[in-house]
Amino acid sequence: MNPTLARQTAKLSKDIPGWFSQEASMLFAWIDEIQKRNNIKGDCFEIGCHHGKSALMLATMVDVGSEKLSVCDLFGQQADNVSRSGNGDLDAFNLNMQQRRQAGVGINIFQKNSADLTVEEIGNNYRVFHVDGGHNPDEALIDLKLAADCTIESGVIVLDDPFRMEWPGVTEALIRFLDERPDYRAIMTGFNKLVLAREKWSGIYLAALESDEQRKEYGFSYPWRVKQMPFHNTELRVFYVPDYLQRKSIGNAARWVYNKSDWLSGTRKKRAAIRAMNSSGA
Numbered sequence: 001m002n003p004t005l006a007r008q009t010a011k012l013s014k015d016i017p018g019w020f021s022q023e024a025s026m027l028f029a030w031i032d033e034i035q036k037r038n039n040i041k042g043d044c045f046e047i048g049c050h051h052g053k054s055a056l057m058l059a060t061m062v063d064v065g066s067e068k069l070s071v072c073d074l075f076g077q078q079a080d081n082v083s084r085s086g087n088g089d090l091d092a093f094n095l096n097m098q099q100r101r102q103a104g105v106g107i108n109i110f111q112k113n114s115a116d117l118t119v120e121e122i123g124n125n126y127r128v129f130h131v132d133g134g135h136n137p138d139e140a141l142i143d144l145k146l147a148a149d150c151t152i153e154s155g156v157i158v159l160d161d162p163f164r165m166e167w168p169g170v171t172e173a174l175i176r177f178l179d180e181r182p183d184y185r186a187i188m189t190g191f192n193k194l195v196l197a198r199e200k201w202s203g204i205y206l207a208a209l210e211s212d213e214q215r216k217e218y219g220f221s222y223p224w225r226v227k228q229m230p231f232h233n234t235e236l237r238v239f240y241v242p243d244y245l246q247r248k249s250i251g252n253a254a255r256w257v258y259n260k261s262d263w264l265s266g267t268r269k270k271r272a273a274i275r276a277m278n279s280s281g282a
Helices: 002-012 022-037 053-061 090-102 137-150 168-180 201-210 212-217 250-262 263-278
Strands: 043-047 067-073 106-111 126-131 153-161 186-192 193-198 227-230 232-238
Touching: 002 022, 002 250, 022 053, 022 126, 022 153, 022 193, 022 201, 022 227, 043 053, 043 137, 053 067, 053 090, 053 126, 053 201, 067 090, 090 106, 106 232, 126 137, 137 153, 153 168, 153 201, 186 201, 201 212
Parallel strands: 043 067, 043 126, 067 106, 126 153, 186 232
Antiparallel strands: 153 193, 186 193, 227 232
């Protein structure tokens, strides 16, 4: 999905209750664009859709003619919500999906505990599988295993709340999953999401994540930084904003203007080029 449409979709979902930031929206759109550029086709699935905040982005990503979106949520069956993570509303979800349905998007709803889903029931043609269901270790692990069994070879699993201190069960489930499925690796984390891909397909995603131009295009330049950190026997790309840049100050306000101004950015590049020429003796 191109950045302009992604921002428009994120704006539409702004008033929908839920926990899905604009940065997470842009990450989903970026993944979608990477897949489209590499001719990766398939459906999208989401476990834990609440009122449809993130599902709206997924519904915009799918190709109307050949792809569909499927979701699973307990909705009104909250007695089964053991970890008390979310409280979906089916009527609100359907209302928020109305425009996408009118545009021709096929949306399948499974109102049940995701632990009861099977591959035979939902199929195995998913290029993006968003796991945002139960946050206890066993709940999250069951969802991750299902996602792995239902995702196409070149697809990705996106895990919510991977390293949140109030939801340690998700982190435990992630590590247990990676122990059991060595064909998968964690490739990046940020914006309260973590992206998993099969090892042999991870390169196409990493190449895009490491592109300064693409990061800027999707809004992940200043103040965002990216670094590589060891995690589960591989290198994990971590998107973050340094602590000192999160503080409100005159200095940070000036840094923001300086880094976000196209004119200043152009001037900076010219000065860097001049310095490089001078240092080389040209």
